[in-house]
Amino acid sequence: MNRFVLLLSLLFAAPIWGQQFPFPKIESRGKALNDFLVPNWFIKDSTRGDLNGDYLDDIAFVLEYKDTILERRPDGGDNNGSPRILVVLIQNDKSGLYRLLVQNNTFISRYGEGGMDPEAYRAIKIDNGALDVEFAFLNGGASYKFRYQKQKGDIFLIGATTVWVSNGIIYAFDVNFNTKKAKIENGSISDEKKKIKWINLQNIHPRKLRNMTQVFSWEVVKDQYI
DSSP states (O other): OOHHHHHHHHHHHSOOOOBOOOOOOOOSEESSGGGGOOTTEEEEEEEEEOSSSSSSOEEEEEEEESSOEEEEOTTSOEEEEOOEEEEEEEEOTTTOOEEEEEEESSSSOOTTGGGOSSOOEEEEEEETTEEEEEEEETTEEEEEEEEEETTTTEEEEEEEEEEEEETTEEEEEEEETTTTEEEEEEEETTOSSOEEEEEEOTTOOOOBGGGOOSTTOOEEETTEEO
16 A cells, blocks of 8 residues: 555544634624624623723623534634634614624633533623623633723723632632732632732733633743633
């Protein structure tokens, strides 16, 4: 068997790996939430509240694909679940129309990710002018807070917290991009006081929500991921 035939035989004998999913393009403007929906996708979660300080309700929602597929994720892993989209809409105070601010196709966890059966994703909510996104894992959790910056016309990550528990030891990493500091806290669950270490983040800049690829994919400082 020559090399070409051998290569073909290996390719066809290999398992079917995850693929890049063709995500739909969300409409740029609309009068109501229904104007931004697409065929074969349903609303998994939604929230309303003022993100840009104009006292009008903006909308954030999560769409989920109707079928289960083997999807290639940003970290290179393959997940057998339903693709999801995080959408943020800003309402215009003059026209009353909503405009698409962000469509993020990867950040929201899928069914079965993070060691959770069935679900690591918990909720999105708009609270005090910020968008909160929460996840819960087998031995911990993560939460992210995003705020709209009017002068830049986009929404940025302003803080994140990750917590892990293993063998009675709790480990927490809390990032605040407003204060430019991060706190590492660890110790026994039974201890009232934990060991605390502060890290300066002066040279670290917050990311836009549109550029957040996946939970725990950003190494903010050495060995510290959010």
